[in-house]
Each structure stands twice: as C-alpha cells, then as structure tokens.
Amino acid sequence: MSLWQYANPVKFLNLSGKVLPTLSVLTVICLVTGMYWGYFLTPDDYKQGSTVKIIYIHVPSALIAINAWFMMLVAALIWLIRRHHVSALAAKAASHVGVVMTLIALITGAFWGQPMWGTWWAWDPRLTSFLILFLFYLGYIALWSAIEDPDTAADLTSVLCIVGSVFAVLSRYAVNFWNQGLHQGATLSLDKEENISDVFYFPLLFCIAGFVLLFLVLTLVGTRAEIRNRRARALVAREKG
Amino acid sequence: MKSLKKQRRIQIIVLAFVTLAISTGLIGYAMRDGINFFRSPSQVVQDPPAATEVFRIGGLVEEGSLIRGQGETVSFNVTDGGASVPVVFTGVLPDLFGENQGMVGMGKYVGGVFQATEILAKHDEEYMPKEVIDALKEQGVYEDPNS
Numbered sequence: 529m530s531l532w533q534y535a536n537p538v539k540f541l542n543l544s545g546k547v548l549p550t551l552s553v554l555t556v557i558c559l560v561t562g563m564y565w566g567y568f569l570t571p572d573d574y575k576q577g578s579t580v581k582i583i584y585i586h587v588p589s590a591l592i593a594i595n596a597w598f599m600m601l602v603a604a605l606i607w608l609i610r611r612h613h614v615s616a617l618a619a620k621a622a623s624h625v626g627v628v629m630t631l632i633a634l635i636t637g638a639f640w641g642q643p644m645w646g647t648w649w650a651w652d653p654r655l656t657s658f659l660i661l662f663l664f665y666l667g668y669i670a671l672w673s674a675i676e677d678p679d680t681a682a683d684l685t686s687v688l689c690i691v692g693s694v695f696a697v698l699s700r701y702a703v704n705f706w707n708q709g710l711h712q713g714a715t716l717s718l719d720k721e722e723n724i725s726d727v728f729y730f731p732l733l734f735c736i737a738g739f740v741l742l743f744l745v746l747t748l749v750g751t752r753a754e755i756r757n758r759r760a761r762a763l764v765a766r767e768k769g
Numbered sequence: 770m771k772s773l774k775k776q777r778r779i780q781i782i783v784l785a786f787v788t789l790a791i792s793t794g795l796i797g798y799a800m801r802d803g804i805n806f807f808r809s810p811s812q813v814v815q816d817p818p819a820a821t822e823v824f825r826i827g828g829l830v831e832e833g834s835l836i837r838g839q840g841e842t843v844s845f846n847v848t849d850g851g852a853s854v855p856v857v858f859t860g861v862l863p864d865l866f867g868e869n870q871g872m873v874g875m876g877k878y879v880g881g882v883f884q885a886t887e888i889l890a891k892h893d894e895e896y897m898p899k900e901v902i903d904a905l906k907e908q909g910v911y912e913d914p915n916s
Contacts, residue, residue: 571898571901573896573898574897574899574901574902580896609782610775643863643864644890644892645891646888646889647887687785694789708809710807710873715894723893724894724896725896725898
C-alpha cells in the first residue's frame with residue numbers, strides 16, 4: 529500500500545468516487561453554517577460596522593486562491609519527476625477553481641476597500657502581486673489549451689507553475705516584506721496572539737473549512753472529468769484509426 | 770523534460786528553484802523603495818522630495834492635530850513616532866479616517882506642508898464587536914490600543 533497507487537487512474541476514480549458524496553455533504557454543512565452564522569448572528573465591528581462581514585468570503589477565497597497554486601505546484605513537481613498523468617490533470621483541474629477564487633477575492637476586496645480605505649484599488653504590494661497571480665492563472669489555463677500534445681502541455685504548464693509560485697508566495701508575504709503598504713497584516717496567524725474576537729473567529733473557521741472542502745470537491749470532480757475526457761479522446765482516436 | 774532521466778529532472782528542478790529564488794530576491798531588493806506603497810514622515814523629513822514630485826505619505830494622524838471646519842478643507846499632522854509632517858486636504862475623507870488612525874495620502878510636499886489630493890484610510894488587523902468595546906468603555910476599562 530502506497531500513496532502512489534492512486535496515480536493509477538482507475539484506482540483514483542474509484543477512491544474519489546467513494547469519498548465525493550461525503551465531502552460534498554460536509555462542504556454544504558460547513559458553508560451553510562459558516563455563512564449563516566457569519567452573516568446573521570455576528571455583531572458589528574467596533575470600527576468597520578457591518579462591512580466587516582465581507583471577511584467571510586474575502587479571506588477564505590484569497591486563502592484558497594494562494595494555496596491552490598501551491599497545490600498545483602506540488603502536482604506539477606510530481607508530474608515532472610514521476611510522470612503521473614493524474615497529477616498533471618489534478619493541477620489543471622485545480623487551476624480552474626483557483627482562478628475563480630482569485631477573482632472572488634479581488635472583487636470582494638474592492639468592495640471592502642471602497643468604504644474602508646476610500647478606494648476600490650490601490651497599487652499596494654500585496655494587491656499588485658495578487659493581481660499578477662490572477663494573470664498567471666489565466667496564462668496557465670490558456671497555455672494548457674494552446675498546446676495540443678498533452679504531455680508537452682503538462683511539461684510547459686508545470687514550468688509556468690513553478691515561475692508563478694513566486695507571486696503566490698509574494699501575495700501571502702508581501703505585507704511582511706514591504707511593511708509600507710495599504711493592506712493590513714495577517715489577522716489569522718499561528719505565532720501571534722489573536723487579533724480577532726471569538727465571535728468573528730469561529731464562523732470564519734467554518735467558512736474557511738467550507739471553502740477548503742469546496743476546493744477539494746471541485747478539484748476532484750474536475751480531475752475525474754479530465755481523466756474521462758482524455759479516455760474519450762483516446763477512444764475517438766482509435767475509431768478513426 | 771521528456772527525454773531526461775529522473776535524476777537529471779530533479780537536478781534541473783532544484784536548480785530552477787534556486788535561480789528563481791535568487792532572481793526574485795535581487796529584483797525585490799533593487800526595487801524595495803518602488804514597491805513600498807508610501808513613504809514615512811521620517812523619510813520625507815530626512816530627504817524632502819522636490820515640490821513637483823507626486824508621492825504618497827503614510828502614518829498615523831497625530832492626536833489633537835486634526836482641524837476640521839475650514840469649509841471643505843481639513844488639516845492635520847501625520848506621524849510615525851519619529852517625525853511629524855503637516856498635511857492639508859480638500860475633499861471627502863473615508864469613514865475610518867480619524868485621530869490615531871492610519872492614513873495614506875497622495876500629493877506634493879511644498880514648503881514643509883504636504884498638500885494631499887487623495888486620502889485613504891488604513892486599518893489594522895484587529896476585529897472586535899462594537900458592543901464589547903462600548904461595554905468596556907462604559908466601565909472605563911477599555912484603552913485605545915493606538916493611544
């Protein structure tokens with residue numbers, strides 16, 4: 529028994545098919561609980577009023593946007609080193625979820641920035657590196673569909689993924705490297721005392737768990753679709769023979 | 770990548786990561802001033818920009834320096850603890866703007882006064898329910914973390 533057995537598409541499809549229903553139910557439970565709790569049962573913030581509630585979408589989606597790229601990076605490295613096709617396809621599927629999450633984070637961030645900072649957008653280091661990450665997602669997806677040979681496409685997109693990881697790192701740590709920016713520092717961190725009151729914190733945890741599960745579900749569904757799509761194409765190619 | 774042996778692929782990937790990290794570090798180091806969104810009052814006082822240069826200044830609004838009610842114009846001092854720079858601004862301020870709050874302004878530094886054309890509010894990473902703060906204030910326990 530090793531983890532690598534799931535590199536076999538059949539085993540991957542079997543296992544993912546078994547866990548998907550449970551994961552989907554958990555996703556719905558976490559998202560509904562977190563959103564309802566966050567939007568209807570939390571008080572207003574002492575400075576920001578009810579605008580603070582954007583946090584329940586903005587923070588989880590930005591977190592997924594950045595971590596999806598790291599997941600793609602790991603998958604790309606597994607593809608480059610061990611040549612498992614499922615890994616390359618998982619990276620491709622994750623990019624589609626990641627780009628939507630990045631867009632959600634950008635839009636909710638603008639809606640948050642307008643009343644609080646007084647601007648929709650500013651060329652702050654963190655915001656800028658996040659925008660570049662979004663463009664990398666678009667480029668990555670475009671590159672996948674621009675190259676016909678699947679193995680070459682997987683190789684080149686993996687290299688692009690390695691380069692793009694610079695901006696995934698910067699999006700997360702820009703506030704630490706360049707402290708003279710507009711975006712505030714991290715609220716949720718493991719090494720500091722907490723900055724967020726428990727009434728906001730617990731629903732936020734549910735929302736984050738919900739978004740992580742949602743990412744997992746969508747990526748698994750996407751990977752399964754990619755595997756079947758590739759099989760279908762192989763069948764068609766054989767028919768034409 | 771296809772024709773290479775596994776060992777060599779790993780070596781290339783490691784090499785790619787090292788060069789990528791070095792180049793990112795060098796670019797970040799070379800552009801560190803350009804990447805920073807604003808300058809601090811200390812930087813501005815130490816090295817005053819030309820009166821024609823448009824730049825951003827950021828810091829806390831000094832307590833007791835905010836003067837409103839000169840029509841649409843407000844004036845206040847922005848400080849980073851070290852130095853303090855007077856700012857004048859005509860226009861609408863964001864909600865979060867106030868004394869002891871962070872701000873970022875864009876404009877020119879003319880004759881020792883920063884003439885702002887745009888003011889943004891900066892907020893911190895703290896979130897607390899309003900009722901809790903109100904209750905604490907009533908009991909006289911709450912101390913503003915910025916003061």
